[in-house]
Amino acid sequence: MTPGLFRVLRGLGLAVSLALGAVPVAADQAGQGAQTGGLQIGSGPERGIAMYGTPALPPDFVSLPYANPNAPQGGAIRVGDVSSFDSLNPFTLKGRAPYQLTHLTMQSLMTRSLDEPFTLYPQLAESVRTDASRSWVEFTLNPKARFSDGKPVTVADVLWSFKALAKVNPLYAGAWAKVASATQVGPRTVRFTFNTPDRELPLILGLRPVLEKAQWQGRDLGASGLMVPIGSGPYVVKSFSPGRYIVYQKNPHWWARDLPVNRGRFNFATIRYEYFGDSNAMFESFKAGDLDFYREPSPAKWKTNFNFPAARAGQVVLSEIASRRPSGIQGLVMNTRRPEFKDWRVRQALIDAFNFDFINRTVNGGADPRITSYFSNSPLGMRPGPATGRVRALLEPFKDNLPPGALSGYSLPGSTLSEMDRGAIRKAMKLLAEAGWKVRHGELTDAQGQPFIFTILLSQGQQQAVGAAVSIYVRALRRLGITAHITTVDSAQYVERTDRYDFDMTWYVRALSLSPGNEQMLYWGHDGVTEPGTRNWMGMNSPPAEAMIRTMLDTKDPEEFTAAVRALDRILMAGRYVIPFWYSKVSRIAHSRHLKYPEHLPAYGDWPGFFPDVWWYED
Structure with a gap:
């Protein structure tokens, strides 16, 4: 169960030492216990569901431990992205959508805590139930759940979303193939029965985005396009220009703002993402004060490139965010x-x-x-x-x-x-x-005498990030008689080619x-x-x-x-x-002094769900 990291993203070091036995999950009503097939059901909808043992947070938790429930609300931030987009449909393989779109505008039945691997808490669902063998799962929707257009989130929306997503994207198809039946069993309750032993399936389905069925009637979910999808999340798309920028605005009527899992999260009034063709241009924009947030992947540049006037004056703060997640x-x-x-x-x-x-x-x-x-x-x-x-x-x-x-x-x-x-x-x-390779006249050749020649495919952003390292490697390969060419393409071509596996390296x-x-x-x-x-x-x-x-x-x-x-x-x-290559145990973030984050850092560190989720603006 892995989130896509900063595209994905396109899913930590805490040891799991949880007791085994019956799997506690939420009851239909807070404060009640229930029996289902001999399985003791938990004491309230806030209890959530865990892969092993019980969720760590108590039923009456106020907020996630790494969120500040008293964070100020409001403020506008500007963030850069070395990428592009030509579609606002994040679910199809056709076109390229902004990677933040789903997270900021959509919700799922459950949501994760970055301090607890394999644990989910209610979001669109107010409760979840399953049996000891995880052969089925039931989600009961929160009666307050609403899409951004004010329409209620229904079981029909859930059922349609899960089926439609599985048809258009292999990211969703694998788990759906393990669902034997999906039925409505109550006014707000949907039940999924599984055909394959897989204890993670209730959690996987709990993280599926839920779309508004009515919006997609007569439309092809598998087609690329610039229609803004209607979600139930904290933000709506305010404005955009394909490949240039997109602005997300906080929905003032967001139904879920007072849920414990959301207190202290999604605090900004607007979030603007600016798109750049290369990282140098994005960094210069940050130095000029046109952006408020910048991640620096290079430790060498972190030491040398942040001595510009705004940083010296204290207008820009340098923060290192530690994590305990795997290197990947x-x-x-x-x-x-x-x-x-x-x-x-x-x-x-x-x-x-x-x-x-x-x-x-x-x-x-x-x-x-x-x-x-x-x-x-x-x-x-x-x-x-x-x-x-x-x-x-x-x-x-x-x-x-x-x-x-x-x-x-x-x-x-x-x-x-x-x-x-x-x-x-x-x-x-x-x-x-x-x-079976031999060097002939300075070239490495196979048994048929064909030289070993291949191409290393990079996007424009990757060329800037790792191009120097790749160039050194290409020189080393020449000593083996191998010729490697570096080919750089724009981000759209890169996605299209890698989706088709049209590359050598x-x-x-x-x-x-x-x-x-x-x-x-x-x-x-x-x-x-x-x-x-x-x-x-x-x-x-x-x-x-x-x-x-x-x-x-x-x-x-x-x-x-x-x-x-x-x-x-x-x-x-x-x-x-x-x-x-290498990895870093910290994320290096330069940001406006007005941007703040909680002292308690999640185990996952700077991971999707940390920024912009729990940051806030402060004068």
Whole structure:
């Protein structure tokens, strides 16, 4: 259950030590207990639902722990985005919509707390019920729930939304395929019965956006367009110009402003996003005072670029927001649908050729550590050395179908501070020779004499962010006789090409959480080898990985869940699909002195749900 990070986004280090047993969820009425099939139902709608044990917040909680319930309301902020948009339909694969649109204008039945992995609290729903095996779930809508046009949110809206979304976008189709029936069982209650064991399904459905059915009658949800979708969220779209800006205005009649999960959240009166073609232009706009908020990904630039007059005068504040979430993965992904990248030895050779220490020092001053696994920096990350205990027991049945190192241990190669890492080049050349590649007249060629040439696809924003590192890597590949070209395209072309997997190698980011679940199948499942629009950019087809994901979804034991994630982490790393870069344990944010955030930071840190959600404007 992972949110898309800043596009997604386009889903932490807290250990899960919760008691097992019956799964408490909310009763239909506050203060009541009920029995359903022998399962004790919780004591009120605020209790929410958790994957394991009970939600941490009491029934009478005032606000989320990282929100300030007394935050001032009002104020306007301006934020930059190196991106573009040509559509206001965020649910179709056609066109590109503003990534903030769904979050700011739509609501789901439940909402998450960034301090609790795998826990949801009521939002459009006032209560949720399920049985001990999670074979069904019921949501009862809050009678006050309204869309921005004043119409009530109904069960018909919920049913239509879930079915329609599954038809137009694979992000929603996987979980919906596990729904055997969806029916209205009361004036405000909808029941979903499942055909597949999957304990996360009630939570997944709880996070589906709910659209107004009436708005879409006679319209194609799968089509791109500039019709503003009607939602029930805190903001409405006030104005926009495609590719230039969009302004969100707080709905003064927002029905959910007094719910405990929303107190101290969504405090700004207006939020304006300005779109830029590159990060340099956006930064100059911030320096000039035309923007109020700027994230700086580069630790080197963080040290040197923020000495401009407004910063020296105290008008701009520099904040570092720490987090305890997994590193996730970011780096260059190899498309194994291409014949050049099918052999794991070739992929390992390309990893060997990436001299991390030299590149990190040159680009970042060596400040940020390397990503060592997909879930590193968390209890879910794989442990070094051979697999042991329950992790090994989960992997052993698949030992003949695992990539080398998954059981015995896999780690990234060492590197040097010298641009020429001769040892790494020798190892890479040996692997390439074993895979059937030979150097002829200075070029690496296959058995048919065809040279090893490929293209690295980057968007314009990525070129500015990581172009220097990629260029150093391209020079290193020449020492192997490999020719790599860098191709830069605009953001719309980039989305279109990556949705079709039309690339050899490209920049790849997957933000991962402490609550991985069904989205992992979208990231690594075999359907993505041919199905467009998934997140399986590497073209991975691994039955062992899918078995680990199923274990994650089926188990009631937190320790078994952790073992399954660690086993999956081993398979992903040993698969050698991505050349990992670095990650930061803090987000570096420069912002106007008028922008404030609570002292208590969520475990996820600067994650969707933190900004602009719990920030406020103060004179």
